[in-house]
Every structure is written in structure tokens, then in C-alpha cells.
Amino acid sequence: MSSVAKYTLPALPYAYDALEPHISKEIMTLHHSKHHQTYITNLNNFLQTQSTASLAGDLIKQLSLQQAINFHAGGHINHTLFWENLAPASSSSTSPDCAPKLVAAINTRWGDLSTFQQKFNTALLSLKGSGWGWLVQDLESGALEVITSRDQDVVPATKKPLLGVDFWEHAYYLQYLNDKAAYAVGIWKVVNWKIVEKRFTGSTDIVFGSLVGLKAGL
Amino acid sequence: MSATLLRTSTAARSVLRSGAPKRAASAAATTFVRGKATLPDLPYDYGALEPSISGKIMELHHKNHHQTYVNSFNAASEQLAEAGAKGDVAASVALQPLINFHGGGHINHSLFWENLAPSKNGGGGEPSGALKSAIETNYGSFDAFKGKFNTALAGIQGSGWAWLVKDNETGQIGIRTYANQDPVVGKFTPLLGVDAWEHAYYLQYQNRKAEYFGAIWDVINWKTVESRLK
Incomplete structure (x- = not known):
């Protein structure tokens, strides 16, 4: 239906338990596989909705989506930067x-x-x-x-x-x-x-x- | 809300009895601050809201989080009093975000504890009387209202609260969300608050917050919510 880019969860550059004892395996697992994934899923959905609204020339609908896109896109960008700027303490x-x-x-x-x-x-x-x-x-x-x-x-x-x-x-x-x-x-x-x-x-x-x-x- | 804050003196005694943190106790002893905020006692045990809310959550939430808002509000209030005494308007204005955040945290949590109750002690069920009528008039049914309220909770981007409020100008009820610890003051009266x-x-x-929003309805103290509508 559309050519909207689909964002996907980036792989962590280390294992879920690699940041212990400073960040636990359980936190890293939930944070990456659940929280970050939810931002991406929602971002893709909102971008799809925006694309449809754009094709339909519906400016009001597009405007109404901006706050949600800001939130979920920000969640994706911020977490991606965060994972990259961390490393196991032994590294x-x-x-x-x-x-x-x-x-x-x-x-x-x-x-x-x-x-x-x-x-x-x-x-x-x-x-x-x-x-x-x-x-x-x-x-x-x-x-x-x-x-x-x-x-x-x-x-x-x-x-x-x-x-x-x-x-x-x-x-x-x-x-x-x-x-x-x-x-x-x-x-x-x-x-x-x-x-x-x-x-x-x-x-x-x-x-x-x-x-x-x-x-x-x- | 005012009822909560007026009970300060009773709560203060019980807090001192139960061994308040040292800093709060010594500050109380050495400084004259009218209406100093104190942590209110919970009207039920920490484990009493299980399985909707675990005893460990309740204990940390009340004893640590709420206490920190109380301590920080008192500290900011003292600074505000000092700035006021010196006529330092800039310092007084600069303190407002801290007063709003920590004062709001104290008010919101105090209202929250009171509008919850163990299910074996009146929690859950459905509202009655004027509140029931208002909810049915506005939302069609109690279930439809709960659905709207949970949608509002799920839509909070970051930390915050959802409230059933009364509009003081129109008398109408409505659902509103507030960011962080912004309190329900001014145009609206808080009836029911849920901490998100x-x-x-x-x-x-964990991340399954929709389950929490579903379970909270089993421990809502509708008698308290109804009394706030009056």
C-alpha cells in the first residue's frame, strides 16, 4: 500500500547481561526488546497513518499526528543513541x-x-x-x-x-x-x-x- | 484536597511516633514553619491492595517516593520563605517549579492513597448516587467510562496522572491527564486520580502497563470519590 520506511529494532552491540552489575540483564532485556520495540512499532504505525493522510491531502489529520510521531520517533532515536554509547565495563x-x-x-x-x-x-x-x-x-x-x-x-x-x-x-x-x-x-x-x-x-x-x-x- | 492537608497535625504526630527520617525531624525541631507537610498514614496495610498492587510497590511508593516529595516540598518551602523574607522576588519565582513538582507530588499521592481501598474493604465495584448518574450521563455507561479513562492513562507520554475531575465553572465531570506531578488545582476539583x-x-x-490500568479498578474507593463530588 505504501513505500513508507519501516524502522526496525537495532541489534544491541553486546549481550543483555554485558552491562552487569551496573545495569541488570532483566532491565536490558525489557528495555531493548519491549520498550524500544514498542516505540518502533508505534512509530511505524503513525508514519503509515501520516502517509495515508498526506496522500489524501488531509492536513488536519497530519497535524494531529505530530505529537505522537515526536514521542515515538524520539523514543527510537534516543534509545538507539543510548545503546551505542554504552559498553561492558570490561571493554x-x-x-x-x-x-x-x-x-x-x-x-x-x-x-x-x-x-x-x-x-x-x-x-x-x-x-x-x-x-x-x-x-x-x-x-x-x-x-x-x-x-x-x-x-x-x-x-x-x-x-x-x-x-x-x-x-x-x-x-x-x-x-x-x-x-x-x-x-x-x-x-x-x-x-x-x-x-x-x-x-x-x-x-x-x-x-x-x-x-x-x-x-x-x- | 484541603481535607488532606488540614489533617497535617494528626499525621505529624503519627509520623514522629513512627520515627520520621532524622533530617525531617531535626528540621521540624529547629525551624518554625507553619503547616509543614508530613507523610500521611496509609488507611490500609501495604499488602492490602494485592493482587492489584503488590505490597512491595505500595511500601516503596508510600515510604520512599511520597516521603521524598514531602521532604523536598518542605525544603523548597523553607527556601521560599527565606526568599520572601528577604524580598528576593527572582529567587521566589525561580523556586516555583520545585514547589509545583514536589507540592504536586505530595497532594497527588495523598489523594491517590485515599481513593484506593482493599477490595475486601469496599474497594472496586461501581459508583452510586450522583456520581453514577454523572458518569452515565457523560459516558453512557460505567464500562464506557472505564474504557475512556484507561485510554487516557495509556496516552500519557512520559510520567503523569489521569484524573476524573469536576469543572468548577460548569459542574460537569471530565477526564484529564496531567504531566509529571502537576496537581489538579484551579478550575478543576480532583475526584479520582490514578498514578501512571x-x-x-x-x-x-514491567512494561505491561495496560494490565495495571485494568487491575486498578478492583481497588477504587468509590465512597471517597463520591464524597469529593459533593
């Missing part, structure tokens, strides 16, 4: 030494890595409801910034996402319960600095990878 |  990629250019920029901006991490965690803990914490680079000024986004809002187009941390309760609750501060500390043991460096030194297209490829194919 | 934050159901239902 060499989780050493900040893998990100010499970025760490130098972080030191210039915040003084040292641990001060930056504290800033980031303060931002995470200040979220009022579901959302994400991000290290981003402003595309105009080149400056590094720590920002948060609500629910499944993506990083604004004027900024390049480098590192994202999911702070929805489903990201940690089965393991950390209400102790979200402990999750925010643990997550740093499984950050893939190699990928974050690649995003910092590369173009926006490199950051979004296959997500950009699918966009170009529409 | 993940912490309200995740340990038991």
Missing part, C-alpha cells in the same frame, strides 16, 4: 583515555572529568518526570553543554548529541528502585568513550548513523 |  572502550580530544574539551569547559560528571548527574537528578540527560555540542558555537530533554524529546537540531543517559524509571527501577542517584553513578562505568569521541570529532551524520540513512531513503 | 508513573507499577507489571 577498553569504557576508558576515558579512548576520548582524548573530548576529554581535553571537557577539561577546558569544566576543569576536570569528575566535575563534568557531577554536573551531568545533577542535571539528571533535577529532571521532574521522565527524560534524558545529554552531553551535546552546540553546532554554532562549538561549545560543550549538559542539557536535559523531557519524555522522549530529542536533542534540538542546533546541537549534536554526544552522550545520552536514559533517566526514565524503566531504565533503572528493577535494580535501583527509588535510588536513582546510584544508577546515575553506576552508568559512568559503562559509558563507551570511544563512541562519544567519534561523535565529537565526526559530523552529525556519523552521530545518527543508520537513522540518517533511513531518513535519506524516504 | 512507572514507579507505580513497574516492579509488578
Whole structure:
């Protein structure tokens, strides 16, 4: 009926239990195979509905779909970036030494890595409801910034996402319960600095990878 | 809502009796804050809402989550009082999001606990009287109302609540959702609230939130909901 692109769940670049003890196997399994999959299923459905409305010239219907598309597309994009910027703690990629250019920029901006991490965690803990914490680079000024986004809002187009941390309760609750501060500390043991460096030194297209490829194919 | 907050002094005594967290207790001892918020006692045991809501969820939700809203609201209120005393308008305005979030969290949870009841103690069933009539007039039937309410719950994008409210201008009832801890204040009176934050159901239902939304109806305290309509 249509040529609308179908998004599919990306494979995790590691096993479900590979981020233990910082993120449990049960959390990773549910988070990837259920939550992320649901965003993709809903996104595909809403894009199909939008395509039908577009072909019918129904502008009102298309407008009514925007919020749902923003939410589910954001869920797909944010989770895809998140899986990629994590790695097993035993992997060499989780050493900040893998990100010499970025760490130098972080030191210039915040003084040292641990001060930056504290800033980031303060931002995470200040979220009022579901959302994400991000290290981003402003595309105009080149400056590094720590920002948060609500629910499944993506990083604004004027900024390049480098590192994202999911702070929805489903990201940690089965393991950390209400102790979200402990999750925010643990997550740093499984950050893939190699990928974050690649995003910092590369173009926006490199950051979004296959997500950009699918966009170009529409 | 006002009834909940007016019972503060009784609740305060029971909280102190049962050993309130140190910080809250010492703050209460050293600072004069009129109407300091305290965690209300649950009107039933933690396990009393099983199998709809597990005892572990209820315990964490009440003892940890609700308590944190209470503590953070009191802290923000103190800062607000200090800013007010100094005439620091900018600081007062900057504190509003924290007051709204933590104050809303306290109000919403207090209303939620009260509009739930164990099924062996009056929970579940159907509303009666004026509320029953209003629901049937607006939604056709109680089942149709539940369907609409569950659709509203499922449509929340992120953390939030669904409420059956009364419009204070028209007197009509309606279903509304609120993001995060935004409280039902102003134009609307809260009648029935259901918490759709993940912490309200995740340990038991994980991503199957529709099952939680289905099971909550077995523990709704319609007597309380009806009394709020008056």
C-alpha cells in the first residue's frame, strides 16, 4: 500500500547481561526488546497513518499526528543513541583515555572529568518526570553543554548529541528502585568513550548513523 | 484536597511516633514553619491492595517516593520563605517549579492513597448516587467510562496522572491527564486520580502497563470519590 520506511529494532552491540552489575540483564532485556520495540512499532504505525493522510491531502489529520510521531520517533532515536554509547565495563572502550580530544574539551569547559560528571548527574537528578540527560555540542558555537530533554524529546537540531543517559524509571527501577542517584553513578562505568569521541570529532551524520540513512531513503 | 492537608497535625504526630527520617525531624525541631507537610498514614496495610498492587510497590511508593516529595516540598518551602523574607522576588519565582513538582507530588499521592481501598474493604465495584448518574450521563455507561479513562492513562507520554475531575465553572465531570506531578488545582476539583508513573507499577507489571490500568479498578474507593463530588 505504501513505500513508507519501516524502522526496525537495532541489534544491541553486546549481550543483555554485558552491562552487569551496573545495569541488570532483566532491565536490558525489557528495555531493548519491549520498550524500544514498542516505540518502533508505534512509530511505524503513525508514519503509515501520516502517509495515508498526506496522500489524501488531509492536513488536519497530519497535524494531529505530530505529537505522537515526536514521542515515538524520539523514543527510537534516543534509545538507539543510548545503546551505542554504552559498553561492558570490561571493554577498553569504557576508558576515558579512548576520548582524548573530548576529554581535553571537557577539561577546558569544566576543569576536570569528575566535575563534568557531577554536573551531568545533577542535571539528571533535577529532571521532574521522565527524560534524558545529554552531553551535546552546540553546532554554532562549538561549545560543550549538559542539557536535559523531557519524555522522549530529542536533542534540538542546533546541537549534536554526544552522550545520552536514559533517566526514565524503566531504565533503572528493577535494580535501583527509588535510588536513582546510584544508577546515575553506576552508568559512568559503562559509558563507551570511544563512541562519544567519534561523535565529537565526526559530523552529525556519523552521530545518527543508520537513522540518517533511513531518513535519506524516504 | 484541603481535607488532606488540614489533617497535617494528626499525621505529624503519627509520623514522629513512627520515627520520621532524622533530617525531617531535626528540621521540624529547629525551624518554625507553619503547616509543614508530613507523610500521611496509609488507611490500609501495604499488602492490602494485592493482587492489584503488590505490597512491595505500595511500601516503596508510600515510604520512599511520597516521603521524598514531602521532604523536598518542605525544603523548597523553607527556601521560599527565606526568599520572601528577604524580598528576593527572582529567587521566589525561580523556586516555583520545585514547589509545583514536589507540592504536586505530595497532594497527588495523598489523594491517590485515599481513593484506593482493599477490595475486601469496599474497594472496586461501581459508583452510586450522583456520581453514577454523572458518569452515565457523560459516558453512557460505567464500562464506557472505564474504557475512556484507561485510554487516557495509556496516552500519557512520559510520567503523569489521569484524573476524573469536576469543572468548577460548569459542574460537569471530565477526564484529564496531567504531566509529571502537576496537581489538579484551579478550575478543576480532583475526584479520582490514578498514578501512571512507572514507579507505580513497574516492579509488578514491567512494561505491561495496560494490565495495571485494568487491575486498578478492583481497588477504587468509590465512597471517597463520591464524597469529593459533593
